[in-house]
Amino acid sequence: MVLLVNEKPGAEAAERRKFFESAGHRTYTLATSRGSVLTVMGSRTEEFEAFAESHDEYRLLAPDVPYVLASRKIKDTPTVVRLPNGAAIGGSDLAIIAGPCSVETEEQMMEAAHAVRSAGATVLRGGAFKPRTSPYAFQGLGVTGLVMMRRAAEAYGLAVITEVMDSDDIPVICEYADILQVGARNCQNFSLLKKLGRCGKPVLLKRGMMTSIEELLMSAEYILSEGNMDVVLCERGIRTFETATRNTLDISAVPVLRSMTHLPIVVDPSHAAGTWKLIEPLSMAAVAAGADGLVVEVHPDPERALCDGKQSLRPDRFSAMIDRIRPLASMVGRNLSL
Ligand code: PEP
Ligand code: MN
Numbered sequence: 001m002v003l004l005v006n007e008k009p010g011a012e013a014a015e016r017r018k019f020f021e022s023a024g025h026r027t028y029t030l031a032t033s034r035g036s037v038l039t040v041m042g043s044r045t046e047e048f049e050a051f052a053e054s055h056d057e058y059r060l061l062a063p064d065v066p067y068v069l070a071s072r073k074i075k076d077t078p079t080v081v082r083l084p085n086g087a088a089i090g091g092s093d094l095a096i097i098a099g100p101c102s103v104e105t106e107e108q109m110m111e112a113a114h115a116v117r118s119a120g121a122t123v124l125r126g127g128a129f130k131p132r133t134s135p136y137a138f139q140g141l142g143v144t145g146l147v148m149m150r151r152a153a154e155a156y157g158l159a160v161i162t163e164v165m166d167s168d169d170i171p172v173i174c175e176y177a178d179i180l181q182v183g184a185r186n187c188q189n190f191s192l193l194k195k196l197g198r199c200g201k202p203v204l205l206k207r208g209m210m211t212s213i214e215e216l217l218m219s220a221e222y223i224l225s226e227g228n229m230d231v232v233l234c235e236r237g238i239r240t241f242e243t244a245t246r247n248t249l250d251i252s253a254v255p256v257l258r259s260m261t262h263l264p265i266v267v268d269p270s271h272a273a274g275t276w277k278l279i280e281p282l283s284m285a286a287v288a289a290g291a292d293g294l295v296v297e298v299h300p301d302p303e304r305a306l307c308d309g310k311q312s313l314r315p316d317r318f319s320a321m322i323d324r325i326r327p328l329a330s331m332v333g334r335n336l337s338l
Contacts, residue, residue: 197226
């Protein structure tokens, strides 16, 4: 795989894009420190070499990694995913994404939205289509849940993230959500990933229980290669021999990914730990390791939660935790809103 990179931003980009696309190549506009750059991807090395030789503004790049578009070798400035409510993931702000595992009732979502917003979160989470191990367990409220979540988010100025399990649901989820989440179980569902590459909304991609860091980047590459550059990676724990926690949080994934990719990296301590008592130390570790944000399950009444109550924080505990994270965040050069 080689890339032809136009280093002169803006120059005849639209026409060039058409020219390359009509020749059957994929083109991308990447925001780099030099401005937005037109990148053409293909495998016809000689043809590209000849083009680069006769066009000064173009340079041929042959990254030695398979995750070409996700790689720092093609883009060395961090990607910042911007959300309609003004929040960003990947910039100097520490993004706090919080809310219940599942949307249950309008009241529950209103309470959750109020609680997480007042503690400093900018994105409300909640599942409407749930990937449950058992087909007999609560499967989520579907579109009714999306409506409840959107209402609650609007009331408190929050953006919405929710999981998409089935590509048939992409259009309706796009109507209500600002970020589409791919759960750990679908991390390597390549046909879903390709469709999300064309959905026009940011995607948060969770690491699969058994995917390596390189495999996670290859999954992200499926989304990027369809033209969607707004991808956030999420470490949520992997399966190991250890049984003391639900999964093992791979904290080293944060600095390792940082060295490999320009994409934002967030950590979900809730699904890693499986118990609320470990959320704070794992969150602290994630922030210290350089994560761009946290995904935390918060429920107004964890004991009565229909899903993942054991690992959900009560609002008062969540708020106290965020207050303790604040000084640590500023030590590592991050701001927290509020
Ligand atoms: C979730 O975020 O609710 C979820 C199901 O997470 P994971 O895909 O990481 O298990
Ligand atoms: Mn959950």
